[in-house]
Amino acid sequence: MKKLLLGAVSAMALLTAGSAFAAGNDATVDQIGNSGSATVDQTNSSGDGVVTITQGTGTGVNDFYNTASATQGGSGNEATITQSQGTFGVATNPSNTSNSDQEGANGVIDVLQVGNSGSGILQQSGSSAEHAYVSQQGNGDASTIIQAGVQELAVVNQEGGVSNNGSISQSGTGNGVYTPVAADEVGPNGNGYLSRGENLPSDTLLATLFSGNTDFGPVGAVVDQIGSDNIGGITQGGYQNFAAVSQQGDSNFGVTTQNGGVYYSVADMYQAGNSNVASLAQTGSGANYSVAYQNGNDNQAYATQTGAGNDVSNIYQGFQPVDGYTLGEPYLAQTATDSNDFADVTQGNSGETSTVNQTGNSNQAWVNQSAQANATSNVIQSGSSNWAVVKQ
Amino acid sequence: MIRWLIIGALTLTPAVAGSAWAQSAPAVAIDQIGDGSQAAIAQTGDQNSATVDQSQGHGDATIAQDGDGNTASITQSGSGFGLAALAQTGSDNLASLAQDGGDNSAVLSQTGSGNQASIAQQAATHGDSAVVSQTGQSNTASLSQSGDNNNAIETQVGSADSESIVQTGANNQATYTQVGNNLPNLAIVQSGGMNVTVLQTGSPFGGH
Numbered sequence: 288m289k290k291l292l293l294g295a296v297s298a299m300a301l302l303t304a305g306s307a308f309a310a311g312n313d314a315t316v317d318q319i320g321n322s323g324s325a326t327v328d329q330t331n332s333s334g335d336g337v338v339t340i341t342q343g344t345g346t347g348v349n350d351f352y353n354t355a356s357a358t359q360g361g362s363g364n365e366a367t368i369t370q371s372q373g374t375f376g377v378a379t380n381p382s383n384t385s386n387s388d389q390e391g392a393n394g395v396i397d398v399l400q401v402g403n404s405g406s407g408i409l410q411q412s413g414s415s416a417e418h419a420y421v422s423q424q425g426n427g428d429a430s431t432i433i434q435a436g437v438q439e440l441a442v443v444n445q446e447g448g449v450s451n452n453g454s455i456s457q458s459g460t461g462n463g464v465y466t467p468v469a470a471d472e473v474g475p476n477g478n479g480y481l482s483r484g485e486n487l488p489s490d491t492l493l494a495t496l497f498s499g500n501t502d503f504g505p506v507g508a509v510v511d512q513i514g515s516d517n518i519g520g521i522t523q524g525g526y527q528n529f530a531a532v533s534q535q536g537d538s539n540f541g542v543t544t545q546n547g548g549v550y551y552s553v554a555d556m557y558q559a560g561n562s563n564v565a566s567l568a569q570t571g572s573g574a575n576y577s578v579a580y581q582n583g584n585d586n587q588a589y590a591t592q593t594g595a596g597n598d599v600s601n602i603y604q605g606f607q608p609v610d611g612y613t614l615g616e617p618y619l620a621q622t623a624t625d626s627n628d629f630a631d632v633t634q635g636n637s638g639e640t641s642t643v644n645q646t647g648n649s650n651q652a653w654v655n656q657s658a659q660a661n662a663t664s665n666v667i668q669s670g671s672s673n674w675a676v677v678k679q
Numbered sequence: 680m681i682r683w684l685i686i687g688a689l690t691l692t693p694a695v696a697g698s699a700w701a702q703s704a705p706a707v708a709i710d711q712i713g714d715g716s717q718a719a720i721a722q723t724g725d726q727n728s729a730t731v732d733q734s735q736g737h738g739d740a741t742i743a744q745d746g747d748g749n750t751a752s753i754t755q756s757g758s759g760f761g762l763a764a765l766a767q768t769g770s771d772n773l774a775s776l777a778q779d780g781g782d783n784s785a786v787l788s789q790t791g792s793g794n795q796a797s798i799a800q801q802a803a804t805h806g807d808s809a810v811v812s813q814t815g816q817s818n819t820a821s822l823s824q825s826g827d828n829n830n831a832i833e834t835q836v837g838s839a840d841s842e843s844i845v846q847t848g849a850n851n852q853a854t855y856t857q858v859g860n861n862l863p864n865l866a867i868v869q870s871g872g873m874n875v876t877v878l879q880t881g882s883p884f885g886g887h
Contacts (some may be wrong), residue, residue, distance in 0.1 A: 679716040
């Protein structure tokens with residue numbers, strides 16, 4: 288029965304794929320069971336294609352080892368891939384994988400996976416204004432998004448699992464000089480830089496992405512993760528970059544690397560839990576801004592800025608939002624129990640500004656601004672047995 | 680650009696300026712020309728440590744600590760024109776401040792007992808200025824200046840305090856004021872042309 292069903296689905300897939308060579312064609316694939324394969328190729332389409340692949344019912348435990356692939360050419364394409372092994376927590380083995388490939392402009396890829404899944408998305412060079420969204424529930428999930436066009440947006444949301452890996456790589460540019468407004472920065476600094484990224488803890492990607500608290504710039508990358516031992520990584524090589532990594536849980540690792548940055552780059556990092564590591568590295572000829580918020584013990588935050596100057600780095604450790612729930616909200620409240628946090632700031636050009644604010648005991652703040660002059664460093668510590676070292 | 684450092688208020692940046700740091704030390708204004716790096720550290724609690732190392736000259740460094748058993752250190756080198764302000768409130772604190780290059784200014788204020796303060800300045804073509812203020816008991820202060828045209832002001836209010844001022848060079852000036860009981864022998868050493876003003880009075884606290 289299963290083979291018959293798969294055969295029928297495959298036939299339907301071929302039929303729809305075949306008809307997709309004309310502009311604006313749709314391809315829809317539904318598969319129930321395991322070890323299924325769905326491939327839709329709209330490479331030669333002139334655009335406006337729609338691909339919808341659904342594998343699994345969302346209620347069973349046998350919807351695994353499925354693979355889905357969508358390839359689209361032209362502009363204005365949409366691809367939606369949904370793979371489900373049923374209720375989160377049931378699946379224990381690596382199972383579903385998907386790959387999506389788009390060329391052109393204004394493409395959108397949505398991937399929703401439940402289980403132990405893998406997703407790969409490629410939006411290639413020459414494209415523009417393409418968006419990629421990945422939402423994964425389960426353990427051992429992996430998402431890789433590579434975008435090489437301009438005005439790209441990528442969002443990865445991994446919730447409720449451990450050992451997940453969300454990776455975003457963007458090498459394209461924005462759409463020109465963006466003029467920041469005061470409302471762009473709603474954090475405690477309010478300095479007008481473009482930044483506001485927050486989806487935690489339960490803003491499921493597909494349902495509330497735009498109704499939540501995420502505002503995006505011309506180029507944006509967002510990774511949200513809830514769980515432990517997760518890795519969230521963002522690499523951006525263009526200019527006007529915006530990156531936000533939010534992690535809730537223990538032993539998470541968030542790393543953002545921004546190169547280029549002709550105008551500016553903004554990197555936000557939010558971590559709630561213990562033994563988390565935040566790494567923010569920025570280069571480029573623009574003025575970079577990075578901020579790391581950590582709430583918990585034994586956290587580490589590293590900020591490195593080696594751009595053309597006038598960079599700003601802020602690190603807050605031992606703080607939580609006033610509502611005690613949503614990370615990234617403004618007006619962070621001070622907690623009194625954090626300890627053994629470590630903050631390290633290295634800034635390598637003139638006019639740099641660094642602020643480290645720590646509350647709790649046995650915390651350390653190290654600031655190195657010795658490469659150039661006209662640097663400003665502020666270290667605020669509340670608690671006992673803290674260390675602060677500033678080198679200019 | 681002329682920078683002003685108001686010693687009495689120990690004006691920190693708004694983010695680090697706490698009410699505990701508004702000391703009652705004499706208000707002294709120091710102006711310097713230049714625009715270098717700025718560092719400010721504010722710590723509240725015990726057994727904390729703060730270190731600022733500025734090596735490019737024209738630097739401003741401020742450390743404010745409120746608690747016991749704290750350690751603070753500021754080192755400025757390079758072309759001079761450094762501004763350093765260090766304030767500690769509490770007991771058994773240790774503060775050290777070192778500047779070289781000339782045209783440096785240092786302000787060190789401690790309130791509490793058992794505190795130790797030291798300032799070492801090495802002037803180049805222009806002199807340095809230093810102000811040390813301690814309020815409390817059993818505090819110790821040492822101040823050394825080398826070069827010409829230096830100015831040192833040292834004030835202690837309390838009992839069983841001890842101090843030392845060492846100036847090496849020409850046209851230096853030292854002013855030492857001590858108010859309290861169990862006043863120690865003065866230890867002011869100057870070589871070269873100098874001007875010394877010393878004021879010692881009895882205890883304002885009833886004599887202990």
